[in-house]
Amino acid sequence: MEALTRVTDIVKRLKETRLNALRPPTEFFDFHRISRPADVNQAVSRISYNTRYFSANYMFIVAILGVYALLTSPLLLFSLAFLTGGFAAINRFAPDPVQVGDHVITQKSLYTGLFVIGIPLLWLSSPFMTFFWLVGASSCLILGHACLIEPGIESEYTSIQESV
Numbered sequence: 001m002e003a004l005t006r007v008t009d010i011v012k013r014l015k016e017t018r019l020n021a022l023r024p025p026t027e028f029f030d031f032h033r034i035s036r037p038a039d040v041n042q043a044v045s046r047i048s049y050n051t052r053y054f055s056a057n058y059m060f061i062v063a064i065l066g067v068y069a070l071l072t073s074p075l076l077l078f079s080l081a082f083l084t085g086g087f088a089a090i091n092r093f094a095p096d097p098v099q100v101g102d103h104v105i106t107q108k109s110l111y112t113g114l115f116v117i118g119i120p121l122l123w124l125s126s127p128f129m130t131f132f133w134l135v136g137a138s139s140c141l142i143l144g145h146a147c148l149i150e151p152g153i154e155s156e157y158t159s160i161q162e163s164v
Contacts, residue, residue, distance in 0.1 A: 021056035033150045043147050050146035062138045069130045076125035086114040
């Protein structure tokens with residue numbers, strides 16, 4: 001019960017801080033502001049401004065890509081569910097040693113069995129490939145968007161507001 005209240009508090013804080021900073025889709029996908037940067041300096045300044053301005057939208061894109069990567073890799077999803085479910089089941093149902101016939105099954109031996117099965121299963125599901133795909137796909141999308149979208153009029157006044 002305590003874990004449930006912690007999770008709801010974390011979700012509320014996330015909603016208050018990050019989700020309120022989401023820019024509307026009409027602003028994020030404004031195709032009238034798309035233009036090719038004149039040079040590298042302009043591209044770098046656009047990336048610098050847009051990554052701060054659209055940071056919540058970019059985090060949302062990374063989260064969506066992460067969910068997509070998990071859903072399209074069923075073995076990875078199964079292996080993660082197996083490991084987390086195994087940890088939860090061992091902690092909840094087997095905190096004390098259990099006598100089965102002549103053998104005593106301890107929590108340590110259950111964890112060992114979980115690792116012997118779960119780690120090779122996780123290795124076969126190629127989590128590193130999924131992670132690097134997520135990093136590559138999200139960085140291409142984010143850097144491409146940040147480079148091509150012209151900063152709005154409000155970006156001209158940020159240097160003035162910072163100096164005041």
